[in-house]
Amino acid sequence: MKYLSILSLFILLFVSCGNDDDLRGGFIPIECMNGQLVNGNCVCDEGYEGSICQTESIPAKMIVSKIVVREFPLADTSGVTWDLDSGPDLFVEIFFGTELIYTHPSNYEDAEAGNTYDFIIENSLVNFENVNEVYTVNLFDFDEGMEAPSDWMKGSNFIPYRPGDGFPTKVTIDAGIGFVFDIFYEYQFN
Numbered sequence: 126m127k128y129l130s131i132l133s134l135f136i137l138l139f140v141s142c143g144n145d146d147d148l149r150g151g152f153i154p155i156e157c158m159n160g161q162l163v164n165g166n167c168v169c170d171e172g173y174e175g176s177i178c179q180t181e182s183i184p185a186k187m188i189v190s191k192i193v194v195r196e197f198p199l200a201d202t203s204g205v206t207w208d209l210d211s212g213p214d215l216f217v218e219i220f221f222g223t224e225l226i227y228t229h230p231s232n233y234e235d236a237e238a239g240n241t242y243d244f245i246i247e248n249s250l251v252n253f254e255n256v257n258e259v260y261t262v263n264l265f266d267f268d269e270g271m272e273a274p275s276d277w278m279k280g281s282n283f284i285p286y287r288p289g290d291g292f293p294t295k296v297t298i299d300a301g302i303g304f305v306f307d308i309f310y311e312y313q314f315n
């Protein structure tokens with residue numbers, strides 16, 4: 126019987142949690158999932174809502190602070206290297222749909238397999254404001270003069286916000302065929 130009544134309390138809590146008015150009607154949360162209990166009410170951590178802070182808030186904005194290229198393809202799909210007699214000169218571009226939103230202003234000359242390459246994005250220049258829509262990171266080998274335009278090496282489409290992941294500051298994306306990168310986020314909720 127004791128188990129049953131505890132279970133019913135939980136059910137009551139969860140069923141009634143959708144409406145904060147119910148809390149004022151006498152239900153006192155016994156535990157806040159992502160927050161602190163203050164005077165009988167949950168004060169939620171940033172990014173959570175609901176009467177026991179059980180629901181992730183959808184971020185208003187995800188700011189990209191850095192992309193770290195961990196692996197890049199050594200050659201194109203027909204096996205031809207990006208430059209004739211040196212490694213590729215890496216830089217990244219970011220798209221929202223078909224719209225180019227960021228080109229990294231510098232490149233890493235003659236990149237070598239096994240090294241990682243940090244593309245730091247300063248001043249919150251890249252904001253993902255449509256966190257449930259598709260963005261793309263494209264990796265290029267910078268070419269100029271006779272060699273221009275730059276070689277597109279590989280790209281990856283992804284949806285920034287992953288519900289239930291708890292707002293990781295670093296997400297690793299494996300685009301296949303040797304393109305792996307980390308993307309670093311800061312979250313804003315209003």
Ligand SMILES: [Ca+2]
Nearest residue numbers: 207208266268
């Ligand atoms: Ca090239």
Ligand SMILES: [Ca+2]
Nearest residue numbers: 208211212235
């Ligand atoms: Ca090169």
